[in-house]
Amino acid sequence: xxxxLKRVLTIDRTxxxxxxxxxxxxxxxEACGVVAGPIGSDRPxxxxxxxxxxxxxxxxEFDSGDLLRLYREMDDNDEEPVVIYHSHTAxxxxxxxxxxxxxxxxxxxxxLVSTRDGAEADGTPIDFRSFRIVGGEVTEEEVQVVDRYAxxxxxxxxxxxx
Amino acid sequence: xxxxxIPTILRPYTDGERAVSAAGGTVAAIIDDLEANxxxxxxxxxxxxxxxxxxxIYVDDEDIRFTGGLSTEVADGATVVILPAVAGGSR
Numbered sequence: 001x002x003x004x005l006k007r008v009l010t011i012d013r014t015x016x017x018x019x020x021x022x023x024x025x026x027x028x029x030e031a032c033g034v035v036a037g038p039i040g041s042d043r044p045x046x047x048x049x050x051x052x053x054x055x056x057x058x059x060x061e062f063d064s065g066d067l068l069r070l071y072r073e074m075d076d077n078d079e080e081p082v083v084i085y086h087s088h089t090a091x092x093x094x095x096x097x098x099x100x101x102x103x104x105x106x107x108x109x110x111x112l113v114s115t116r117d118g119a120e121a122d123g124t125p126i127d128f129r130s131f132r133i134v135g136g137e138v139t140e141e142e143v144q145v146v147d148r149y150a151x152x153x154x155x156x157x158x159x160x161x162x
Numbered sequence: 163x164x165x166x167x168i169p170t171i172l173r174p175y176t177d178g179e180r181a182v183s184a185a186g187g188t189v190a191a192i193i194d195d196l197e198a199n200x201x202x203x204x205x206x207x208x209x210x211x212x213x214x215x216x217x218x219i220y221v222d223d224e225d226i227r228f229t230g231g232l233s234t235e236v237a238d239g240a241t242v243v244i245l246p247a248v249a250g251g252s253r
Contacts, residue, residue: 030252050248059251064218064225067245088252096252102216104171104246 009109009130010144011083015047020126022049023087023113027120032060035083036074043149044082060086085111093127095138103133109141164192164236167243175203184242189219190232192242207244216247
């Protein structure tokens, strides 16, 4: 892939709202999941909420069996994890030291949502932020919420790419 | 020989290959063979004599944590999948 370093996460409102709703539903435990998209498209299209096997207010981890099924499914669909999201329920929506140490998808947008300070309630403002985590380096990026994705031919997977 | 699926983050060790072949009758032997051809990869998988806590290894779809760890048998033609955990925490 010849992706340039991306500085923006473009995400449709329905998917963004689904991530927020998941974070609120699982509060005070951390919620986690993936939004998959066609390889190389940088377009998060398939919302996949995951079970937090740790069921913890301070930690999240996909169940190892779920993880294998998820990656197989994405492989079969020529998808990749465009967004990997999780919530912090008592701290800010910024990657923690643990998040940084464990980040293993250099091409993904790491989305963090914080449900602290009452933000677990529907209709309240909520922090929704996106980061790149590459080799221990964290770079925050702009989040652009769109009603729908533009009809961009570059967003469809190209057979020649792999 | 087994087919070993390599996750994105470890593909720098395999010249970008998504899957490589490795020989060995157990996961431990497979990892040694991987190391022989892709130097440095073993350290990313093992912490001393154990698989790293946040690395998942599956042999024919079974997580080796439940099938004998590094001594899990790998049959000829088996598929070994390596997946880093998707995990984190607020602390």
